[in-house]
Amino acid sequence: MTSLEVRGLVKDYRLRDGLRSTRLRAVDDVGFTLDHGRTVALVGQSGSGKSTIARLLLQLERPTAGEIRLDGRPVARRGAGLIRYRRLVQMVFQDPFASLNPHHDVAHHLARPLRLHHPELSRADVDARIRHLLERVQLDPAMAGRRPHELSGGQRQRVAIARALAPSPGILIADEPVSMLDVSIRLGVLNLLATLQREEDLGVLYITHDLATARHFSDDILVMYRGRIVEHGPADEVILNPKHEYTRLLADATPDPERRFGPAPR
Amino acid sequence: MTGKLTAGLVIAVPIALFGLLGPLVVQDPSRVDDIGLTAPAAGHLLGTTQTGQDVLAQLAYATRGSLIVGAVVGVLTLLLSGFFGIVGAYAGGWLDEAFSLFINVMLVIPGLPVVIVISAYLPDRSLLLVSLVLAITGWAGSARVLRGSTLSLRNRDYVLASRVAGEKRWRIILVEILPNLVPLLASQVVFAVIFAILGEAGLSYLGLGASESFTWGTMLYYAQNGLALRLGAWWWFVPPGLLLALFGAALALINFSIDEIIDPKLRNQTRAARRGWRMSREQLRRAREVTL
């Protein structure tokens, strides 16, 4: 039962150009709420600030202004509060070839979050949990001993998902989780995420370029344009009745299966 | 195992073993005798010096001395450059600024002249002191190299992922980043060892090396003083010079092969690899048939 709330979030980057330094506002006054059991899609063109929001939510960077609240309370930036935050808010990275350390095996990637957030577990418990986690993401538990370079892209991304689930979080942030995967296996990974979201009652922020999967897999859609949220609403509503011209542009560029197979609903 | 690595090890390991075990079996290297400058013979396998000391015994102790210098400088370089290069770059912020400034200051201090000045000021120099001076003037270059790689590693997704998992800073550095730096560290250390052994030999040859101890450099220094070259006593100066050159070359070979492991692009640039790309006559004929 976790909810993550963002109000007035701003992130400025200093760009140094020789002696002059200019300011780039990557995220501009953004607000939204992630609730347990709901998936929110964040769409927008490249460079609009989606990944920056993800990094801010994960406390990998400090916001310039604004606040992030976990279950109504401002988030802790250090100490025991931060450890609790790390347990509850987890992330699946975009590139499964970069997000697993080539020097460590699959078991290491899953064991570390387990040990960190559940120090009471014995070694046998950790092993059992690792096996269970691999089964949950539809991988053979025998893969625990393998290194990342011995896995396919889809298998790696499933390991990354299992790692994010290891501390039993309430919020999952997925930054373009399938964009680096082959088209043929994208749907499998997205369906897996949707299943896990339902079973674990997760609040998911699904960052993507793809309006079609955003509509299919999420309850709400946020449309981002140059650091601002320009449109926010239920998925069907945003796609069928786009208000902002940028959303209209996006929606028109997305192939609509219904238009091809039957009379268009609009 | 590449050819270079094998060749390097085949030369370096026996020399290292000679330095380690030799002093245990040879006679006292300082024992003076009245058989000055005898050529190699059964009693003295590598002949004697001007004062009748056994060259083989001196060579064994000198090898040990030079190896000690190399080892001490290697370890100190590893620690100093690892600490200032890796920790600063990972921590970022003012710590990185401070460490980086320190590294750059150490880098622009010209190494050898400072070593000469320091050595000239201290009349009683132990082997350890000379190693210390060489290490302090030599570590900064490695630190810069390590800093650059750490800066690129710290923003890799898997490092971010372990931060998201809640991993502590020192554990991220030791467990997630360090293993990826091991080849680079190894090559920097090997380079530091070459630098130290050659630098110590140079200092000793100038008479600024460690007093009262044997290294390849001091042997050459005494051979030079004893006019070994003019008197044709080749057995006095050739062995230490040869071992110095061989050991340096072997370490350089090992270093090249480590570099190739780090950077696979280099591996494809060797002549052997390029020869491998060439098509056989049979393949060429077939390719021509297909394209025509």
Ligand SMILES: Nc1ncnc2c1ncn2[C@@H]1O[C@H](COP(=O)(O)OP(=O)(O)OP(=O)(O)O)[C@@H](O)[C@H]1O
């Ligand atoms: N560390 C940084 N320093 C300076 N500018 C940055 C930094 N990180 C991001 N930016 C800038 O902030 C803007 C938003 O970047 P961000 O990565 O959030 O975009 P994105 O929406 O995720 O794009 P994509 O869809 O291509 O992943 C970009 O203009 C980028 O250049």
Ligand SMILES: [Mg+2]
């Ligand atoms: Mg992005």
